[in-house]
Amino acid sequence: SQKIEQNSEALNIQEGKTATLTCNYTNYSPAYLQWYRQDPGRGPVFLLLIRENEKEKRKERLKVTFDTTLKQSLFHITASQPADSATYLCAPTQGSGSARQLTFGSGTQLTVLP
Amino acid sequence: NAGVTQTPKFQVLKTGQSMTLQCAQDMNHNSMYWYRQDPGMGLRLIYYSASEGTTDKGEVPNGYNVSRLNKREFSLRLESAAPSQTSVYFCASAMVDTQYFGPGTRLTVL
Numbered sequence: 001s002q003k004i005e006q007n008s009e010a011l012n013i014q015e016g017k018t019a020t021l022t023c024n025y026t027n028y029s030p031a032y033l034q035w036y037r038q039d040p041g042r043g044p045v046f047l048l049l050i051r052e053n054e055k056e057k058r059k060e061r062l063k064v065t066f067d068t069t070l071k072q073s074l075f076h077i078t079a080s081q082p083a084d085s086a087t088y089l090c091a092p093t094q095g096s097g098s099a100r101q102l103t104f105g106s107g108t109q110l111t112v113l114p
Numbered sequence: 115n116a117g118v119t120q121t122p123k124f125q126v127l128k129t130g131q132s133m134t135l136q137c138a139q140d141m142n143h144n145s146m147y148w149y150r151q152d153p154g155m156g157l158r159l160i161y162y163s164a165s166e167g168t169t170d171k172g173e174v175p176n177g178y179n180v181s182r183l184n185k186r187e188f189s190l191r192l193e194s195a196a197p198s199q200t201s202v203y204f205c206a207s208a209m210v211d212t213q214y215f216g217p218g219t220r221l222t223v224l
Contacts, residue, residue, distance in 0.1 A: 004156075034212065043118075043204050043215030044157070089156070093211070100145070100211055101172065106156035 002027045004105040006090060012111045013080055021075040021108045023090030030092035033066055033073045038087045038107065047088075048075075080112045116140055118216035120205050126222045127195045135190040135219050137205030145208045146188035147172075148180060150201040151218075157204065163188055195223045 007022035023033070032051040036044035050057045050066045050073065057064045063076040073092075077084050087109045091102040118139045127133055139146065148160040149172075159172030163182040177199060179191045188207075192199060200223045206213040 009154075032211070041218075043206070043218055044213075046212045046214070049211060100208065100213075101159060101162065102157075102213060103159075103173075104157040106154060 002103060004028075004090065004092060004103060006088075006105040006108045009106075010109045010111065012113060015080060015082060015112055015114050017080055019077040019080050019084070019110055019112070021088050021090075021110065023073040023075070023092070023105055025071050025092045028071070028092050028094070030094055032093050033064075034091045034093060034102065035062075035064060035073075035075050036089045036091065036104075038089060044089055044104075077110075082112045082114050085111050118205055118207055118214055120203075120216035120219050122219060123217065124220050126224065127192075128224050129196060131195050132191070132193050133195065134192075135203055135205075135221075136187070137189065137216060138187045139205075139207040139214070140186065141207060141209075141214065142185070143207035143209050143214070144185070145210075146182065147206040147208070147213065148178075148188070148190045149204045149206065150174065150199075151204060152201050160190065160203075195221075197223045199223050 003026045005024045034049045035047045038044040048064045050064045061078045065074045087107040089107045090105045121136045144165045147162040149157040151157050158174050161180040163169045166185045181189045203219045205216040
């Protein structure tokens with residue numbers, strides 16, 4: 001069956017350091033992979049999408065890599081700030097159909113310590 | 115432009131009661147979705163609608179029904195609530211790839 005694993009439920013890092021979150025998937029062949037941010041008591045918010053033919057994508061302090069051989073995506077936040085503290089969800093997405101059915105990992109809770 | 119709105123924000127039901135969760139979006143998106151989120155389980159898809167007039171089951175549809183009333187609105191109904199349906203429910207909409215989520219409804223079934 002399809003499975004998504006995100007590294008450790010919780011990750012604590014010091015302000016200014018780079019946070020690296022991992023998303024591994026099995027029994028999937030996603031056409032692309034999305035990352036979302038979720039703050040307590042709120043719905044997820046889209047951050048980045050990376051396609052299978054893209055190795056890396058950047059947006060401001062965020063960087064995502066996608067390795068279809070390893071079946072893994074890495075999500076980096078550089079120069080982290082306390083405001084980056086949130087739960088981050090990955091969603092490998094298979095590309096068929098008019099409505100994309102996303103399957104989400106359970107998330108990694110990131111805390112950036114001042 | 116409100117995005118995706120959900121009502122109510124909180125609800126407490128007794129076992130066996132029924133209720134409908136409402137969702138509306140003003141982004142002219144074709145697809146709409148209902149998820150539930152439980153601690154440690156991540157978001158799980160209950161039902162989705164690829165376009166007005168169509169609905170399909172997701173991963174955990176048992177105990178729920180949906181209605182795609184028009185392009186804007188997608189409601190989720192619990193006919194006979196059970197304690198196992200205690201959860202946070204999120205509605206989302208999408209044109210194709212990226213999903214936009216509502217603020218959620220926190221439901222407790224006693």
